[in-house]
Amino acid sequence: MITGFNTDVDYEGRVFHVQTEDKGLSNPVVESLVYTAGEIISSHKASYGDLLKSPDYNEAELARRMEIQHQAIIREIMSGRFDPDGPRPFGYNIVTNRSLDEVALEFLSREVGLEQIRLEMSEPMTFVEGTQPSLTLRVIAEASDRPVAEAKVTVKLISTREKPKQIFAGTTNADGRVEAAFEIPMMPGANTAILFQAEAAGNNAEIKQLVLKTEATASAPTEAPTEAPTS
Numbered sequence: 001m002i003t004g005f006n007t008d009v010d011y012e013g014r015v016f017h018v019q020t021e022d023k024g025l026s027n028p029v030v031e032s033l034v035y036t037a038g039e040i041i042s043s044h045k046a047s048y049g050d051l052l053k054s055p056d057y058n059e060a061e062l063a064r065r066m067e068i069q070h071q072a073i074i075r076e077i078m079s080g081r082f083d084p085d086g087p088r089p090f091g092y093n094i095v096t097n098r099s100l101d102e103v104a105l106e107f108l109s110r111e112v113g114l115e116q117i118r119l120e121m122s123e124p125m126t127f128v129e130g131t132q133p134s135l136t137l138r139v140i141a142e143a144s145d146r147p148v149a150e151a152k153v154t155v156k157l158i159s160t161r162e163k164p165k166q167i168f169a170g171t172t173n174a175d176g177r178v179e180a181a182f183e184i185p186m187m188p189g190a191n192t193a194i195l196f197q198a199e200a201a202g203n204n205a206e207i208k209q210l211v212l213k214t215e216a217t218a219s220a221p222t223e224a225p226t227e228a229p230t231s
Contacts, residue, residue: 005070009077016041016077020070022062028052030066032073034082041082044073060147061174067144116142117151119198119205127184127194128212134181139172139198139205147176151200155182161190172198184211 004021017035028049034042046069051057122136139151155168167182184194192211197204 005066007070007074009074011077011080012083014082016082018070018073018077020066020073022066025052030062030069032069034073034077036082042073044069056174058174060176061149064146067146117148117198117200117203117205118142119153119196119207121196121207125209126212127209129184129192129214130186132181132183134179137172137178137180137196137198139176139178139200147174148172148198148200149174149176151176151178151198153178153180154197155180156195156197157184157192158195159187159190159192161187164195186214187211 004019006020007018009016009018014036018032019035020030020032023029023031028047028051030046030048032044033040046065048062048065051061051065118140120138120140122138125133125135127133137153139148139153140146141148149172151172153168153170153172154166157165157167167184168180170178170180172178180196184192194209194211196207196209198206
């Protein structure tokens with residue numbers, strides 16, 4: 001059983017407590033309860049039996065579903081669901097110089113759970129010309145530390161001698177991981193670096209690592225590598 005979520009929400013001076021929990025594998029349900037003044041005023045249940053039957057079942061995906069449901073309940077409260085006068089219209093409390101389209105785009109981004117991401121290597125590595133490294137890369141949501149599935153991950157070779165070249169492309173699994181294997185060619189007379197990039201729902205993250213020379217190329221004159229534009 002996964003530890004649940006508990007959040008106090010202050011709406012117009014009234015405090016609501018939202019509690020979301022997993023009822024356990026014997027009863028695969030995610031339940032959210034809304035309390036105010038010690039009284040339960042709303043409940044929402046969602047089965048995850050489909051996930052439990054899937055070979056891809058893992059606790060990270062279950063936690064993601066729980067968080068999505070929990071945040072949806074919070075948004076309902078903040079939109080005035082339990083207000084005596086009923087839900088407020090979208091944008092009722094917005095004072096801004098931005099256009100309605102810009103405000104709507106930001107709202108929709110929050111609705112689908114977009115947040116900044118970071119890219120991590122499983123362990124520190126040294127990259128050397130003429131080798132074929134293999135490593136695990138992981139994409140993580142910055143604010144919640146949850147894994148990001150289906151993120152696009154690329155590895156590019158950048159140097160002073162050639163245009164940036166993609167040497168690996170893959171997609172993260174449910175745990176936010178992808179196994180990257182690629183070849184680093186010999187690049188005499190040029191400085192070289194590896195650029196790791198991740199993209200998910202319009203957010204980007206990257207890591208840059210210099211490539212070390214072998215003895216055969218270390219004595220050749222070199223220049224600083226040309227950085228690839230983030231895309």
